[in-house]
Amino acid sequence: MVTDRSRGCIALTFDDGPDPAGTPAVLDALRAAGVRATFFVIADRAQRHPQLARALADAGHEAGLHCYHHIDHRRVGATRFVEDLLAGLHVLRSLGFAVRRWRPPWGRAPAEAFTAARRHGLRPTGWSLDPQDWAGSSAGDMAGRIGGSLGAGDVVLLHDGVGPGARRDSAAETAALIPALATLAKARGWRLGPVSDRSEHAAMLRRRSEVTSPA
Numbered sequence: 445m446v447t448d449r450s451r452g453c454i455a456l457t458f459d460d461g462p463d464p465a466g467t468p469a470v471l472d473a474l475r476a477a478g479v480r481a482t483f484f485v486i487a488d489r490a491q492r493h494p495q496l497a498r499a500l501a502d503a504g505h506e507a508g509l510h511c512y513h514h515i516d517h518r519r520v521g522a523t524r525f526v527e528d529l530l531a532g533l534h535v536l537r538s539l540g541f542a543v544r545r546w547r548p549p550w551g552r553a554p555a556e557a558f559t560a561a562r563r564h565g566l567r568p569t570g571w572s573l574d575p576q577d578w579a580g581s582s583a584g585d586m587a588g589r590i591g592g593s594l595g596a597g598d599v600v601l602l603h604d605g606v607g608p609g610a611r612r613d614s615a616a617e618t619a620a621l622i623p624a625l626a627t628l629a630k631a632r633g634w635r636l637g638p639v640s641d642r643s644e645h646a647a648m649l650r651r652r653s654e655v656t657s658p659a
């Protein structure tokens with residue numbers, strides 16, 4: 445029996461790139477699996493690696509803003525955090541990205557940043573499943589960790605960038621997780637795609653993935 449839930453889309457999201465240490469492997473795996481995804485881009489890295497930024501756009505992936513620098517608002521304060529957000533947005537739009545979503549570093553931001561983001565047409569976007577790929581687990585372990593709870597409307601948090609605190613030096617296991625999740629989703633009748641492809645019905649099933657209030 446086909447249920448409403450089975451028609452949903454599961455979103456794969458990749459933070460902290462573009463990064464030569466991870467983005468090419470992730471793009472290759474997405475291409476091989478025939479999957480489009482959402483990348484929450486660090487604008488400073490997009491400036492330093494414009495060819496990788498272009499590659500993800502050329503492949504049809506959705507680009508959202510992560511930040512200009514990967515700062516923590518509890519350390520820098522709201523004013524500088526908002527300046528960073530707006531600087532990052534300016535850079536990505538200057539590079540030609542139609543940016544409509546924003547995920548703050550670590551999913552945390554002051555109220556002023558949520559206000560500024562919405563004023564500039566950005567929808568705050570969180571996640572509902574976190575396999576903690578930065579911690580260096582194997583793709584098999586990560587699939588086992590989230591596979592049982594994976595469902596329509598979920599937003600999976602992954603990283604194509606190797607960021608501060610990562611216990612890995614590449615995104616090889618993240619790339620290897622992509623075909624595993626594609627196989628799992630297909631077997632259950634779900635589709636993998638960018639965040640914005642999720643149906644409203646599926647999104648309603650998993651409200652956790654929308655960041656609705658400041659952390």
Ligand SMILES: [Zn+2]
Nearest residue numbers: 459460549550
């Ligand atoms: Zn990040």
